[in-house]
Amino acid sequence: MNNQKSNILSNPTVTRFSLNIIQKLAKTLTNTAGFGIYIEPIIQLALPNWKIGKISAKIIDIRNESTNIYTLVLKPSSKWSTFNAGQFIQLSAEINGSLITRTFSISSEPAYFKASGNIELTIRSQEKGLLTPWLRTSARPGNTVYLSQASGDFTLKNNQQKKLFIAAGSGITAIRPILKQYKNETWFKEAQLLFYVNNRAECLFLEDLNTLESCGLTYKYIYSEESGRICQQHLNDFCDDLSDREIYLCGPPKMIEKTNNLLKENKVPEANIYFEYFGPPPLKSINVSIDDEFIQVDYLSSNKQVSFKANSTPITLLDMAESEGLKPVSGCRTGVCHQCICKKKQGRVFNIKTKEYSDSGSEEIQLCLSVPVGHVELEL
Amino acid sequence: MQNFSKPNKETLDLFAEELDQIRSDTMSKVGEKDARYIRRLIGIQRCSEIFGRIIMVLGFINPVLWILGVLLLALAKILDNMEIGHNVMHGQYDWMNDPNINSRNFEWDIAGDGSSWKRYHNHEHHTYTNVIGKDRDFGYGILRLSDDLPWKPKNRFQFLHYLGLSTLFEWGVAYHEVAAERIFVGKRRGSSSLPITRKELRNAFFSKAGRQIFKDYIFFPLLCWPVALQVVIGNLIANVIRNFWTSTIIFCGHFTEDVHTFQPSEIKNETQGQWYYRQILGSSNITGKKWFHILTGHLSCQIEHHLYPDVPAPHYREMSIKVQNVCQKYDIPYNTGSFGKQYLTVVSRILKYSNPSITQA
Numbered sequence: 243m244n245n246q247k248s249n250i251l252s253n254p255t256v257t258r259f260s261l262n263i264i265q266k267l268a269k270t271l272t273n274t275a276g277f278g279i280y281i282e283p284i285i286q287l288a289l290p291n292w293k294i295g296k297i298s299a300k301i302i303d304i305r306n307e308s309t310n311i312y313t314l315v316l317k318p319s320s321k322w323s324t325f326n327a328g329q330f331i332q333l334s335a336e337i338n339g340s341l342i343t344r345t346f347s348i349s350s351e352p353a354y355f356k357a358s359g360n361i362e363l364t365i366r367s368q369e370k371g372l373l374t375p376w377l378r379t380s381a382r383p384g385n386t387v388y389l390s391q392a393s394g395d396f397t398l399k400n401n402q403q404k405k406l407f408i409a410a411g412s413g414i415t416a417i418r419p420i421l422k423q424y425k426n427e428t429w430f431k432e433a434q435l436l437f438y439v440n441n442r443a444e445c446l447f448l449e450d451l452n453t454l455e456s457c458g459l460t461y462k463y464i465y466s467e468e469s470g471r472i473c474q475q476h477l478n479d480f481c482d483d484l485s486d487r488e489i490y491l492c493g494p495p496k497m498i499e500k501t502n503n504l505l506k507e508n509k510v511p512e513a514n515i516y517f518e519y520f521g522p523p524p525l526k527s528i529n530v531s532i533d534d535e536f537i538q539v540d541y542l543s544s545n546k547q548v549s550f551k552a553n554s555t556p557i558t559l560l561d562m563a564e565s566e567g568l569k570p571v572s573g574c575r576t577g578v579c580h581q582c583i584c585k586k587k588q589g590r591v592f593n594i595k596t597k598e599y600s601d602s603g604s605e606e607i608q609l610c611l612s613v614p615v616g617h618v619e620l621e622l
Numbered sequence: 623m624q625n626f627s628k629p630n631k632e633t634l635d636l637f638a639e640e641l642d643q644i645r646s647d648t649m650s651k652v653g654e655k656d657a658r659y660i661r662r663l664i665g666i667q668r669c670s671e672i673f674g675r676i677i678m679v680l681g682f683i684n685p686v687l688w689i690l691g692v693l694l695l696a697l698a699k700i701l702d703n704m705e706i707g708h709n710v711m712h713g714q715y716d717w718m719n720d721p722n723i724n725s726r727n728f729e730w731d732i733a734g735d736g737s738s739w740k741r742y743h744n745h746e747h748h749t750y751t752n753v754i755g756k757d758r759d760f761g762y763g764i765l766r767l768s769d770d771l772p773w774k775p776k777n778r779f780q781f782l783h784y785l786g787l788s789t790l791f792e793w794g795v796a797y798h799e800v801a802a803e804r805i806f807v808g809k810r811r812g813s814s815s816l817p818i819t820r821k822e823l824r825n826a827f828f829s830k831a832g833r834q835i836f837k838d839y840i841f842f843p844l845l846c847w848p849v850a851l852q853v854v855i856g857n858l859i860a861n862v863i864r865n866f867w868t869s870t871i872i873f874c875g876h877f878t879e880d881v882h883t884f885q886p887s888e889i890k891n892e893t894q895g896q897w898y899y900r901q902i903l904g905s906s907n908i909t910g911k912k913w914f915h916i917l918t919g920h921l922s923c924q925i926e927h928h929l930y931p932d933v934p935a936p937h938y939r940e941m942s943i944k945v946q947n948v949c950q951k952y953d954i955p956y957n958t959g960s961f962g963k964q965y966l967t968v969v970s971r972i973l974k975y976s977n978p979s980i981t982q983a
Contacts, residue, residue, distance in 0.1 A: 269833065270841070271841065274722065275727070338654050340716065492961075545745050572719065
């Protein structure tokens, strides 16, 4: 035992204790949750785009990829650390005074960030979306947006085994950086990519894939308007050694689900399949076992109650609150950004991400992931 | 009081449609400008607080600095309570999706716990405005301001009660829900819609009040120890200036001479139009310059605030012109006037009802 000497400042208990004191003091002296929150509006008098705890990023360029897909080139501030190929970030922008947050995969590779200090997000403009059409039509180079640090575990797992990548639509955005980052590795010589797009006009990253082909990648676009969605035949025609490969899937939840099932039929070990959902898993496919025949949700702070018959499609507490006219703070709506956290006083909820049922006690929950399974009381 | 006849339900339905139109026209304009406004105002308010507290301490160099410091701190508290806190906690800026400028998280620089205020103010006062027995903001259980309440001998001195209430106004706000739930004294009500336990309510009351007392009367004075007394007195005066100002503005909004009261029976099955009508009759406006409206938190547009409690308040000034036109069209009285005129009628109302009414005497 020779490391008995420990610095009092590096002791986690002491640090937590002093943080606690600072927070209590801030609450007492400023009625806010922290001194940073108190001074934020003062600093904003001089720097309107400054936000406490948020990493800003400058828009460098907005580049069209196809009729409804574009690439945003961003330069994050020095507070942004770095990322692994395949990870995602949350991007927030202030649209007409209102802060909107959504999650996007980083579509460029870490080597590009190292060289240029920039990252790219390749985004499909959603017809009824708030953020994605706005970024394309109203944002301008030089504007400020906000980023989270990168997260996500859809990254390269093993540098030896042969790999098959399957992407659908903008799912390619998480796969492109992996391909570009590792194009000189040995496994890349046998790498395969099956890429589903709606039609020829949407052949995203065609040039990139041509370049990668010269490094050894075999790829194929499948036009789902002509050949339909993923099926056993597509898989077998393209790849004859499925069970020898690590398989990376990225696309909409339905595609992931279907592909997973097909791969299981092909005896691909589950441990070799990695996937990334875009968005939360679809509610319809989730089987929530409900406690009561009628579910009641009480919004305590707003003095509101809703009750509905239980066998209708499950609905998250966030959607439910919004349809009641309440405006809880929300962000990515996929359980990543933790902005919609709310105190549940009591009642059981089902978490659609972890697929776990909560107990009935008081705890903080993410509204965008929680489906009520009985009488729930929320401090909302 | 003025004589007038209450419009029938059908007329009020049309009236409501026009008022709804004013609301949706305004909401379509709400956006970036409002976000910038409230952020800037919060920035200015916090600068005012910081400078106020610093300059007050420098009072030992020159007493004028002390006076300036007290006034700046009072200004900061007034802005925080009125244009910022009151309006943010009404949810007027919730659409910004900013976790710190949000009705759920905002807490103000006043003795009363924000959550408690939100419960009774937003629900009780804004729903049952001036309904006798339901809206305890009408006279705060202390003042007799209409013949709906029987006269008692203590009402003779109610002008003094009024002055006391104004001096301690923040404590009245803090104690309001605690009093209604008879937490400390009195017989408990048979039914209560309190969504938290009585213990939680009591703890929240003590916690917030304690934090405020600690801050203004212990922490900052001790921090400036040699001039502690000067800081204690300065903070006390700043709090009292704020108390008088908020109380005065609020009294001008609901207790001017022509403001009406209602019986619980009148609000049964009330339509939207009838509700709008009652809000207008139960409130009164004060005219003034832009800076005056900001200092009142736009409660100078009390009528518009009661019609549209969650519309960002700076829009009330513009809305009030439209609302007045609609009221004129439907021959509905719209109570407005200068600050001096409105306040005089408040004073005369308090004095008038300190004596028994003619029928009772």
